[in-house]
C-alpha cells in the first residue's frame with residue numbers, strides 16, 4: 001500500500017496533503033530511492049513553507065536520514081524531483097547546494113583547528129581571509145555559544161563539550177547564510193540543558209528560514225514543530241499541522257505510532 005502514490009505534486013492542488021504553501025521552499029515530488037536493490041524511499045511527495053520548523057518523525061529505519069541525504073545530494077541515485085526555491089537540486093552545483101542547505105548531524109563533527117577556524121571553515125578561501133570578527137560574533141550569538149567562547153576563540157574546538165560542539169556546528173552552518181536547514185536528531189546526544197539551548201536558538205532561526213528536523217522524541221516534536229511529516233517504511237504516511245497531527249491524526253498508522261511509538265506499515 002502506498003498512501004503517497006496519489007498525492008499531487010503542486011502545492012496548490014493539495015488534497016489529503018495538509019501542508020499547503022503558495023510558495024513552498026522545498027518541494028519533493030515522487031521521490032524514490034533504491035540502495036543495493038532495496039527500495040528505501042517510495043514516491044515521497046511533500047512541500048515545506050518558507051519558514052518554521054517541520055518535524056520529520058517515524059520509526060527507526062523509516063528512511064528519515066536517507067531522505068535528508070537525498071535533499072542535499074549525499075545520495076544522488078533517487079528518482080523524482082526535489083526543488084529548493086523552485087530550482088531543481090539536481091541542476092544545482094553540489095557545492096553551492098550544500099552552502100544553501102545546512103546539515104546538522106546527530107553527532108557534532110568539529111575540525112581539528114580553533115573555534116574561530118571552525119566557524120569559517122565552510123567559506124571559500126578568499127572569504128575566509130576577509131571575514132570580520134563581527135560576523136563571527138553574530139553567528140556564535142545566533143547559535144547561543146558566544147558568551148561561552150568569546151575569550152577563547154583561538155582554543156582548539158575539541159576542548160569544547162559535546163553540547164558546545166553541536167552549537168559550533170550550527171554556527172558554522174549559519175556562517176554560510178543557508179536558505180534551509182536539515183537537522184538529523186541534532187540534540188539526541190546532548191544533555192537537557194544543551195538540548196534546550198539548541199532548541200531555543202533553532203526556534204529563533206526558524207523565524208527566518210525553514211527547518212526540517214528529524215527527531216525520534218515525540219515530546220520534542222510537540223514542543224518545537226509547527227508541522228509534522230510522518231514516514232514509515234520509506235513512505236510518507238501523513239503530513240499535517242503539528243496541533244492537528246498530535247490531537248487528531250488521520251491515519252491509523254499515525255495513531256498507532258503516537259500511542260506505542262511503533263508502526264507496522266507492511
Ligand SMILES: Nc1ncnc2c1ncn2[C@@H]1O[C@H](COP(=O)(O)OP(=O)(O)O)[C@@H](O)[C@H]1O
Pocket residue numbers: 035036038040058059060061062063064065066067
Ligand atoms: N547505504 C545503504 N545501503 C543499503 N541500505 C541502507 C543504506 N543506508 C541506509 N540503508 C537502509 O535504509 C533504511 C533507512 O535508513 P535510515 O534513513 O538511516 O533510517 P532512519 O534515519 O529513519 O532511522 C534502513 O533500512 C537502512 O538499513
Ligand SMILES: [Mg+2]
Pocket residue numbers: 064065066184
Ligand atoms: Mg536516522
